[in-house]
Structures are given as C-alpha cells and as structure tokens.
Amino acid sequence: MSAIPLHPLTPNSNLARLPRRTGGVQSFPNAEPAWIRWSLIAVSLAFLASFLFVPLTAVFWEAFRKGAAVYWASFQDPDARSAIRLTLLTAMIAVPLNLVFGVAAAWAIAKFDFPGKSVLITLIDLPFAVSPVVSGLIYVLLFGAQGWWGPWLAAHNIRIIFATPGIVLATIFVTFPFVARELIPLMQSQGTEEEQAAIVLGANGWQTFFRVTLPNIRWGLLYGVILCNARAMGEFGAVSVVSGHVRGLTNTMPLHIEILYNEYQFAAAFAVASLLAMLALITLAAKTAVTWKSRGPLEDHANHNSTGDAHEH
Amino acid sequence: MSIEVRDVHKTFGTFAALKGVSLKIQSGELMALLGPSGSGKTTLLRIIAGLETPDDGSGDILFHGENVAALRAAARHVGFVFQHYALFRHMTVFENIAFGLRVRPRRNRPSNDAIRGKVASLLKLVQLENFAGRYPSQLSGGQRQRVALARALAVEPRVLLLDEPFGSLDAKVRKELRAWIRRLHDEIHITSVFVTHDQDEALEVADRVAVMNEGAIEQIGTPEEVYDQPASAFVYQFLGNVNIFEGRIRNGRLRIGCLELPVSSPESADNQPARAYVRPHDIELARIVAGEGVRRGTVQHIHTAGPIVRVGVRTFDGSQTIEVEIAREKHQELDLRVGNVVYYRMRHSQIFVEDYSI
Numbered sequence: 001m002s003a004i005p006l007h008p009l010t011p012n013s014n015l016a017r018l019p020r021r022t023g024g025v026q027s028f029p030n031a032e033p034a035w036i037r038w039s040l041i042a043v044s045l046a047f048l049a050s051f052l053f054v055p056l057t058a059v060f061w062e063a064f065r066k067g068a069a070v071y072w073a074s075f076q077d078p079d080a081r082s083a084i085r086l087t088l089l090t091a092m093i094a095v096p097l098n099l100v101f102g103v104a105a106a107w108a109i110a111k112f113d114f115p116g117k118s119v120l121i122t123l124i125d126l127p128f129a130v131s132p133v134v135s136g137l138i139y140v141l142l143f144g145a146q147g148w149w150g151p152w153l154a155a156h157n158i159r160i161i162f163a164t165p166g167i168v169l170a171t172i173f174v175t176f177p178f179v180a181r182e183l184i185p186l187m188q189s190q191g192t193e194e195e196q197a198a199i200v201l202g203a204n205g206w207q208t209f210f211r212v213t214l215p216n217i218r219w220g221l222l223y224g225v226i227l228c229n230a231r232a233m234g235e236f237g238a239v240s241v242v243s244g245h246v247r248g249l250t251n252t253m254p255l256h257i258e259i260l261y262n263e264y265q266f267a268a269a270f271a272v273a274s275l276l277a278m279l280a281l282i283t284l285a286a287k288t289a290v291t292w293k294s295r296g297p298l299e300d301h302a303n304h305n306s307t308g309d310a311h312e313h
Numbered sequence: 314m315s316i317e318v319r320d321v322h323k324t325f326g327t328f329a330a331l332k333g334v335s336l337k338i339q340s341g342e343l344m345a346l347l348g349p350s351g352s353g354k355t356t357l358l359r360i361i362a363g364l365e366t367p368d369d370g371s372g373d374i375l376f377h378g379e380n381v382a383a384l385r386a387a388a389r390h391v392g393f394v395f396q397h398y399a400l401f402r403h404m405t406v407f408e409n410i411a412f413g414l415r416v417r418p419r420r421n422r423p424s425n426d427a428i429r430g431k432v433a434s435l436l437k438l439v440q441l442e443n444f445a446g447r448y449p450s451q452l453s454g455g456q457r458q459r460v461a462l463a464r465a466l467a468v469e470p471r472v473l474l475l476d477e478p479f480g481s482l483d484a485k486v487r488k489e490l491r492a493w494i495r496r497l498h499d500e501i502h503i504t505s506v507f508v509t510h511d512q513d514e515a516l517e518v519a520d521r522v523a524v525m526n527e528g529a530i531e532q533i534g535t536p537e538e539v540y541d542q543p544a545s546a547f548v549y550q551f552l553g554n555v556n557i558f559e560g561r562i563r564n565g566r567l568r569i570g571c572l573e574l575p576v577s578s579p580e581s582a583d584n585q586p587a588r589a590y591v592r593p594h595d596i597e598l599a600r601i602v603a604g605e606g607v608r609r610g611t612v613q614h615i616h617t618a619g620p621i622v623r624v625g626v627r628t629f630d631g632s633q634t635i636e637v638e639i640a641r642e643k644h645q646e647l648d649l650r651v652g653n654v655v656y657y658r659m660r661h662s663q664i665f666v667e668d669y670s671i
Binding site: 026193194196197198199200201202203204207212215216 | 362363364385386387390391392393395397399400401402403404411412414417464465467468
C-alpha cells in the first residue's frame with residue numbers, strides 16, 4: 001500500500017528496524033568475519049568509555065569525594081544560589097523566545113518562497129558557525145562602554161554588558177539555531193497540502209496554524225526546545241565575554257564553576273558541575289523519550305495497516 | 314450551482330500554464346478535465362478553488378453567476394479533494410471529517426451532537442462506519458480517498474473539486490472507486506469537477522469531458538462526442554490508441570500511397586499534406602481480397618491476452634506497422650499466424666490537414 005510518507009524524527013529509525021526483520025546482523029550474507037566485528041565494537045566501546053563515561057563519572061566522584069555534607073554545603077553558598085538562579089532565569093527568557101523565533105523562521109522558510117530565503121537559511125546557521133567568544137564580543141562591540149551604542153546607553157543609565165540583559169542576549173544568539181534547524185527539514189518534508197486543505201475547509205490562519213501546523217511539528221519542536229534549553233544553561237564562551245564575572249550578580253553556573261575551580265575549591269566546583277551534568281543526563285533522557293514517543297504511534301499505525309487493508313471494500 | 318470560468322490566464326515565471334481558458338459547467342454536472350501532465354488542468358482546478366490566483370486582471374470565476382474571483386479559498390465554500398488526500402495525520406478519521414465544522418465561527422458552528430450526527434452520516438455515505446477512531450496512516454489508499462471525500466462534503470460545499478482522485482491508487486481499487494464516485498454523484502448531484510490524465514477514467518465517469526493541452530481547452534463534449542468526433546488531432550490521439558497514415562490531398566481525397574480516402578472537409582486545398590487517423594478497432598482484417606480500399610500486409614506479431622486480440626500488421630511497402638484490434642472469435646476464424654499475408658481495410662478514419670507544425 002502507498003503510505004503517506006512518515007517522518008521519523010531520527011533518520012535512522014527505519015534502519016534500526018531493519019535487522020530485526022531480517023533476523024539479526026548475522027543473517028547478512030556479506031557480513032564481516034566475527035573477529036573484525038567484535039574488535040570494531042570493542043574499539044568503539046573503549047572510546048566511549050574513556051572519553052564519555054569516565055569523565056562523567058569523575059564529575060560525580062569528585063563532587064562527593066568529601067562527603068554528602070560538603071556536597072550539599074556547596075549549594076548553601078549565596079553565590080552558588082545566585083548563579084543557579086541566573087542560569088534558570090536566562091533559560092526561562094531565552095528558550096521561549098527562541099521557540100517563537102524558531103517556529104516563525106522555520107514556518108517562513110518551509111512553507112513560503114520569498115527572495116533572500118537562502119540568505120536567511122545561512123544566517124540561521126551563523127551562531128553555530130561562529131565561535132561563542134566572537135558571539136559575545138559582537139555584543140560587547142554593540143553595547144559595551146566603548147561600543148557603538150555604549151555612550152547612548154550610558155547616558156540613559158541602561159546596563160546591558162556586564163549585566164543580566166547582556167547574558168540573556170548572548171544566550172539567545174547562541175541558542176537560536178536549535179529550534180529552527182530541527183523544524184525546517186520536518187516542515188519541508190510535510191509540505192503545505194494539509195494547510196491548504198484546512199484553508200479550503202474554511203479555517204483561518206490562526207486555526208490552520210494551531211490545529212494543523214503546530215500539532216504536526218510538536219515532537220520536533222519539543223526536541224529542539226530540549227536541546228536549546230541544554231545549551232542555554234550550559235553556554236560558557238559567549239556568556240563569559242559579556243558577563244564580567246561579578247559574583248552573586250552576573251555569574252551563571254558554568255562561570256561559577258570556573259571561578260571555584262580556579263580558586264582550588266574542587267569539591268564546590270564539582271558539586272555545581274554535577275548539577276550541569278545531571279541536566280545533561282535529564283536532557284538525554286528527555287530527548288530519547290521524545291524520539292521514542294514520536295515514533296511510537298507511527299509504529300503502532302504501521303501494525304494496523306495490514307488490518308486496514310483487510311477491511312478494504 | 315453552475316461554474317463558469319472566463320478567459321483565465323496563469324503564468325508561472327516564464328511558463329504559461331493557462332492561456333485564456335473559458336469553461337462552463339452546468340449545475341449538477343460531473344465534468345472531467347482531461348489532459349497530459351503540464352496541460353494546465355490542475356492549475357485550472359486550483360484556480361476554481363481559490364488556491365491559485367489567475368494572472369493580474371485576467372479572468373473571472375463565476376459560481377451560479379456570482380463572481381468569486383476576489384474571494385479567498387476559505388470563503389468560496391468549495392470541497393477540494395487533494396491528489397495525495399492531505400488528511401490531517403494527527404487527527405482521527407472522525408476529527409478529519411469534523412474539521413470543517415469545528416473551525417466555523419461560533420455563531421454558525423453546529424453543536425457537538427450535530428457534528429457527531431453529520432460525521433456519522435458521512436461515514437455511512439463513504440462506507441467507513443467502523444473507522445471513525447482510526448488515524449489516516451492506519452487506512453489503505455482507497456479508504457483515505459473516501460475519508461478525504463467525506464471531509465470535503467462535510468462543509469456542504471457548493472461545488473466539489475477533485476485533483477487526480479484515483480491517481481495514487483492501484484488499478485483494481487481505482488476501478489471500484491470510480492464506479493462508486495459515479496454512483497455517489499448520481500445520489501447527491503453536486504456540481505463536480507475532477508482532473509485526470511487517464512482517458513478511460515474521464516470517459517467512464519464524467520458527464521462531459523474537457524480535453525486540455527498546453528494550457529488551452531481543445532474540446533469540450535460528452536464522452537461519446539469527444540471520442541467519436543474529436544475536434545483535433547491531439548484529442549484523437551489522446552483519447553485512445555491510433556494508427557496514423559501520412560498522405561497528400563488530391564482532388565478532394567487523401568492519397569496514401571495507392572490508397573485513397575474521402576476527405577470530410579472539402580475546403581482543404583489541393584496537394585496539402587494530411588494525416589489519416591484510424592483507431593485499431595476500426596480496421597478490418599481478411600485472409601482474401603474482398604471489396605474496395607483493401608491493402609495487403611503481413612502479420613508481424615499477435616497478442617492474444619485479454620478480451621481482444623491485438624495484431625500488428627506490417628504494411629506492404631514496409632513503411633510502418635499498424636495496430637489492429639479484433640475480437641477473439643474473429644481471430645479464431647481468421648486463424649492468423651505471424652508471417653501470414655492479411656488484407657486490411659479501414660472501416661472509419663478521420664483526416665486532419667497539417668495546418669500546424671508538429
């Protein structure tokens with residue numbers, strides 16, 4: 001039967017099912033000898049262990065080395081609390097804004113043709129292409145005391161650089177591509193026919209967006225938001241340039257960790273770092289859950305297809 | 314509700330998709346827009362629906378005499394069935410069909426009970442009563458097509474427009490569905506236009522057929538009219554298999570080698586090149602010479618599968634192979650073998666003078 005093209009969020013999800021159908025890797029007649037396969041697997045596992053698992057464990061190991069009491073005490077420090085608060089605040093502003101920007105940009109790019117479209121697509125990738133330090137410097141150049149708008153801002157008593165607005169701006173810039181890049185290919189593959197159908201049925205623009213476009217991209221959107229949030233909380237380079245490292249005021253968690261580390265407060269540094277590591281683990285779990293969830297109903301549907309054909313009149 | 318299209322032009326970049334198309338569809342009629350791909354038929358359908366706009370300042374679209382050219386698609390109250398159905402993939406069959414009713418402004422939105430009743434009756438109409446809770450991906454192609462139809466009908470459209478409604482179905486489902494659509498139309502009598510590139514489909518289902526080519530309508534007529542009296546060589550060729558004989562006009566008759574055929578249009582000038590178009594089933598075969606206008610050839614191939622037998626006959630001078638279709642009984646009676654000599658005669662032909670360049 002001709003299936004409406006499904007759009008698994010992970011491109012390899014179809015491949016992932018392939019071995020199961022054919023009864024496992026071994027059944028491929030042109031498979032490599034066992035010792036090659038096993039040594040390749042061993043090399044990959046050794047690499048993963050030494051570069052990913054060991055460092056991650058080390059973070060928690062170091063954090064708890066002096067006991068749970070020291071660990072918890074690290075979070076009693078007002079500067080640490082302020083850093084956590086600022087990080088959460090930054091993410092709370094940057095993520096929703098990038099959600100809106102990202103959906104708007106993806107929608108415009110995927111569903112419409114306009115002059116300058118390819119320029120816009122390239123611009124969306126700019127924050128990924130540019131070093132985060134440069135991203136931070138751009139804002140210093142614009143809003144800093146010696147910057148373009150610095151004197152005007154100083155005259156009106158508005159602080160952007162070395163203050164929360166600068167941190168938020170730099171974070172928004174650095175995390176902008178996540179949502180948009182996740183959505184553009186998804187929306188392009190879905191095309192505009194469903195929207196056209198909605199319009200012919202009498203739906204207005206908002207109804208079409210909220211009832212047709214948005215539900216179709218919800219899993220991709222959630223996926224983008226999770227990644228965007230992880231980066232917003234973990235961003236170091238750009239934020240470091242614009243923050244000024246004022247303790248208790250403009251320090252985010254990554255900056256706070258660096259300061260603690262430089263002051264040889266390893267337990268405290270690793271305690272805060274363990275929070276970011278936890279965030280990473282939660283992000284991965286959420287990401288996997290979203291991928292699984294978005295694929296789940298499709299697999300479910302695929303199972304029903306056979307029964308659907310049986311009922312064909 | 315009649316539809317009238319007046320002098321519509323549509324250009325995509327430098328490509329003229331429609332070159333001044335005018336068309337009138339009677340109320341309650343089922344009209345087919347038939348043509349090869351790129352002939353502008355889908356563009357015309359989308360312009361009627363309001364999904365495309367005609368070129369600036371060209372053309373009017375009238376529904377029942379009222380000009381709707383300035384109305385948005387949403388305000389035209391048309392039902393549109395997309396080629397790939399465009400069902401809302403995240404909604405159940407029920408919600409798909411109810412969509413057009415749910416998005417109405419509150420003051421003329423039916424109550425939930427009314428919507429449920431309406432959807433139930435539509436599901437019955439398209440014979441999918443037990444599928445209300447399914448998602449589109451759980452349906453077969455034919456079922457999706459019928460859901461798309463029910464969804465389009467739910468808003469009680471003034472006209473129903475279908476873009477290649479059977480295009481992406483397999484041959485068997487396609488046949489069943491087109492007979493079903495014809496019956497459905499006889500039941501609900503909504504003015505309908507459907508686009509197709511399949512001449513059998515158009516001739517079987519439609520009340521009238523508009524044959525389109527290169528952005529213009531070549532002929533409009535009942536299936537019998539367009540098939541039996543094609544207005545142009547294009548229509549003749551497009552509506553079925555055809556043998557073409559090239560010749561010249563001499564003294565009001567078309568001469569093809571030693572054969573002469575009468576020319577119906579006497580105004581055609583002498584010595585003009587012309588072509589005779591003959592359908593494969595309009596050629597008679599015989600083993601012996603009998604009557605006038607008989608020519609000789611040799612059997613080159615015979616395909617006996619199916620209800621009719623197709624025989625390829627090489628002309629005597631070897632210049633071309635003509636396709637002939639004969640009934641199975643006739644084939645048994647003639648007892649043809651490849652290489653046999655046969656005599657063939659055109660029962661019916663149509664001649665088009667080459668006043669255009671091909």
